[in-house]
Amino acid sequence: MSVAAPERTAGFPEGEEIDRQIETRKRQGAIARSLFLLSLIVAVLALLTLLVTVINQSFGLVATVDEVSTAEIMESLGAATDAQLDELDKDQLVAVLMGHLERNPGRRLEREQRFYEDRLVFETQAKWDEVCSTAAPPPGCSRPARSRSDVLALVIEEVVKPQIVGIWNLGDSLFQRPQIEAEVNQAVPGAELSFRSWVSGRFLTSPQDPEPATAGIRTAILGSLWVLAITILFAFPVGVAAAIYLEEYAADNWVNRLLGTNISNLAGVPSIIYGMLGLAIFVRTLQAFTSGAAFGAGADASANGRTILAAGLTLGLLVLPVVIISSREAIRAVPQSLRRAGLALGATRWQTIRAHVLPNALPGILTGTILAMARAFGETAPLVVVGASTFITADPTGPFSKFTVLPIQIYQWTARPQPEFRNIAAAAILVLLVLLLTLNAAAIVLRNRFKRTY
């Protein structure tokens, strides 16, 4: 090097050339810097676009045509034709139902939930007593009567039956309302244009339905919660135990090194592979257990092992590496001096861990677990493979029920060709994102609240 150096100086620029080169290099630096920043902005923009797309589809104008108009209803009641449904009292609303419903659908509604505590509308007293004294009486026998607003909702659903004839997204609804109104008036005279939020209390509490306007995500949310509960029950104790073993007990030998390597490899296995593992092991091989037959609790004979239990265990295996890795980090962060102090006072290893290491590592462990749960909550592919039901309306009743979860509901609605399903898919996505945000916020609060520095 030292020999070559004098020759090289001949190639170096001199005088103004230096300034020019420096200018060029500075310019290159500035350009590159803005390109780097631009990449980050691309990522931020992608996030914003995604949110805007979802929100844009979750709200907007809807054009509806009523099967029976309000005016006709008022006429049948003998009221003023310009009166509104909201102005009717409960007796009038029940009268509307009696006037427009056949006897059998009416009886079905009454058996679901009665209209009055003290009298029957569609059923005869004798038949009612007979139905209610059977082994499995319908819910109407024990539930309190419908309130006025329940009956109003029923009138709209069963009698007025608004049919959606046009849907617009939020952007168009806000900025092109006059054009939309003109278009609707021309195409479907008599259609009513109203602003609709696809996310609503009714959307959250209604079960799945083939009709997008009345479909809800109650079944899916309950299914998600059940599956998540099983996942936590399995992954949390096992994951923390494995982390304790690897951090506190494991000697540096090949068995334990294999365990460590294996766990980080498992974290990289695609989630769909876990679904196939779950299908082969939990659904097929352990069918007797996952369907509940082994416990005499075959809640759903048609589930065939495709149950909440099988789904929860599959997701448990999936998030196990994540729980182990984050718990190991939390345990490692507990200073050695605490352990030594415990051991020096005569505590055994397990006593030291239980009384000193674990309490100090717990916030970190919980944070990692919550993040792992957030991941499990959004997982779709493995549960499709395990066998989520494509259409169920009954709430899950226990670990042996058939199930669907929120992300799967979103997937199924997104895959439908009809545009209305895009809107309820977007609404379900909003709900999912809010729930995930809550989980993540809980993790952050936990992390900041119990943060300790030694």
Place this chain on the structure above:
Amino acid sequence: MTQAADSRLGATLTKRARPLEALVQGLLFLAGAISVVTTVGIVYELGKEALLFFRDPAVDFSEFVTGTQWRPGAGQFGIWPLVLATLITSAVAMAVALPVGLASAIYLSEYATSRTRGILKPVLEVLAGIPTVVYGYFALTFMTPLLRSIFGVGAVEIFNDASAGIVIGILSIPLVSSLAEDALSAVPGSLREGAYALGSTKLETAVRVVVPAALSGISAAFVIAISRAIGETMVVAIAAGAGPKNFTLGEDSLFGYILNPFKAGETMTGHIVRISGGDLSYNSIDYNSLFAIGLTLFVITFALNLFSQRIVRRFREVYE
């Protein structure tokens, strides 16, 4: 009695047997061993069902490896249409994620003030936390119409590998940038200061000193991102197409059809999800074929993960 006391004194110096402690340790070890059982379970179950598939008289192993038609109904099981779609979506994804992710990482680690970092990093974390089914929705309702308005409705099919690939790229950006940023920040400041002392600009320091020094970590990040893109499922299941893109070499145009990302083409993962989402009877050849695809997928991603660990171990520069 004194004799007993003496012997007790001696006994305290040796290790006392503690059955409870041993039991606890055993239980904890079992918990750790579940991970190994999982791996063995994956290999065993995938291998077993795949073996049943290859033993089937309708299936020919060489056809599976070389065939370009995947038609289970007609007894044709060539994996290439599925593998090719996976490769196309992953290639498109990496064309988006690797440059954008690396550039973001360089900005975050070399240029950004701690305040900017405090704002931008959480955005990336949020991006990483969104479930992939939401990205699938995004691909279908935003990316596909966007591509169709740019390249023309005739050129871009409703389901296509390009929009799925771009969206997988977007969802991989946080992964690449956070792993690459870790690698870049691990490069000691003295290297940067040395470069500045020699008159380098910030860009020259970053590109010629810091990035080469962190190359092992960056390559590992790239490999992990590729592995994740190959295994990504929901985006392709929703946006890439609902049927394998069967082709005949020589007859179909190579760039117009076979490698054209604007055509619909079902990937390995997309196929598994679609078939297993329907009514599937066990012990049928369809069921077994899914496991053969799954095994292929597992082998590819597992090899990539091992490879990334090897890169880190082999080429890591250890400073100080």
